[in-house]
Amino acid sequence: MRIVERPSPQEALEGVQEALRKGYVLVLAGRCSVNYSGRASSRLGLGDRVVIYKPDGSLLVHRPAGYEPVNWMPAGSYLTALNEEGLCLRALRRKPFEELKVTFEQVYFAAAGLLIDEEEFFLYATEEEMKRAVELRPSLIEPGFKLYSREKRLQLT
Incomplete structure (x- = not known):
């Protein structure tokens, strides 16, 4: 497991690309901020978040509280990483079309490694x-x- 604290945008991009290549x-x-378009659309402004990408293509965006992701993409999504005024993760799904874009203003830490279960x-x-x-x-x-x-x-109204 490789962990990098406060990587530069370029270091973060290279680390993400390496993690994607290695599965x-x-x-x-x-x-980061989050934008989703597809079956619906959503926008989430800047905030501190935890983002998890799994080799099956699933991507989860979590806020500091709660166990459910605020945004997510299912297994089978395709992830790319770019440098667009900071690290940008773009997850795409073809059918139905969905796009989730996570743009980091600052990365506090990045961890990547092979997990076997x-x-x-x-x-x-x-x-x-x-x-x-x-x-x-x-x-x-x-x-x-x-x-x-x-x-x-109870019926909540």
């Missing part, structure tokens, strides 16, 4: 399945356990 996972943190993922039960199982057989919790109420779904 590495790439993680960048920095001050060959293990199979097993999901044994979802929360909804567990809830349903307890509703059908409350004794799964303990003998004599009785269910007195269920969660109510």
Whole structure:
């Protein structure tokens, strides 16, 4: 894993291009803006973000809080890196057409390396399945356990 702190725009560009050539996972943190066009359109002004690119073509842009990306591109996207008044990442998808452009004013750090994960993922039960199982057989919790109420779904307006 190679990590570079506060690279110049040229160093960041060369590092990203090398990571793309080698099929590495790439993680960048920095001050950037984000523009998306495709099935919809969005614009996100300058802010501190974490950008993750995976060799399958997926690209994720995260804000400092929350677990979901604010913008993303799915696997199969094609990423290019340019120097346009700072490092610019451009992810393209052909069908349906989508473009996500991330322009860095400053890169705080860049990390790139080969990650290997060959293990199979097993999901044994979802929360909804567990809830349903307890509703059908409350004794799964303990003998004599009785269910007195269920969660109510609220309509938020």
